[in-house]
Amino acid sequence: MEVKSNILTEETFIELYASVGWEPPCREQIRIALQNSLATFTALENGKPVGMVRLIGDGGMSFYIKDFAVHPDDQAKGAGKLLLHALEQFIRDSLASGWAVSLELISTKEALPFYRKMGFEERPCACDGPGMIKMLR
Numbered sequence: 001m002e003v004k005s006n007i008l009t010e011e012t013f014i015e016l017y018a019s020v021g022w023e024p025p026c027r028e029q030i031r032i033a034l035q036n037s038l039a040t041f042t043a044l045e046n047g048k049p050v051g052m053v054r055l056i057g058d059g060g061m062s063f064y065i066k067d068f069a070v071h072p073d074d075q076a077k078g079a080g081k082l083l084l085h086a087l088e089q090f091i092r093d094s095l096a097s098g099w100a101v102s103l104e105l106i107s108t109k110e111a112l113p114f115y116r117k118m119g120f121e122e123r124p125c126a127c128d129g130p131g132m133i134k135m136l137r
């Protein structure tokens with residue numbers, strides 16, 4: 001298993017997105033989203049894409065994880081962990097000395113144990129309310 005950055009194509013995105021049961025958005029949305037991502041990471045098993053994650057953000061203070069999906073046939077084999085490590089390393093490499101930045105996401109219910117294991121803290125907590133979302137059409 002290996003992880004490569006910025007090789008994610010629209011076709012692979014659609015395939016992996018649908019493989020975990022999500023309805024993909026239209027191709028134009030995907031094209032723009034990939035083009036404007038800070039980076040994408042693709043997990044490959046013998047050269048075949050089995051997982052992906054997309055990083056968006058401002059590069060200075062806030063980073064956000066999107067579209068994290070490992071094909072069901074390849075889950076629980078370490079691909080998710082490798083992808084997250086690559087994404088976090090990408091951010092760390094971009095930080096100036098002394099900087100602290102936030103890495104955020106909205107978890108699916110089933111991915112909660114994964115993210116907990118990877119060191120993420122849940123909201124709401126004693127200090128903060130829940131994350132919020134609004135879809136615009």
Ligand SMILES: CC(C)(COP(=O)(O)OP(=O)(O)OC[C@H]1O[C@@H](n2cnc3c(N)ncnc32)[C@H](O)[C@@H]1OP(=O)(O)O)[C@@H](O)C(=O)NCCC(=O)NCCS
Nearest residue numbers: 020068069070075076077078079080081107108111113114
């Ligand atoms: C969540 C997801 C990306 C994790 O990827 P993965 O390749 O299956 O995870 P890994 O095999 O790298 O697991 C890493 C660690 O997390 C643990 N883990 C992963 N999923 C887990 C689960 N559902 N319950 C408990 N532990 C879990 C693994 O046991 C492993 O622990 P270890 O490091 O001690 O061995 C993947 O399961 C997935 O695509 N799920 C469906 C789509 C989804 O919900 N994506 C999240 C969007 S927010």
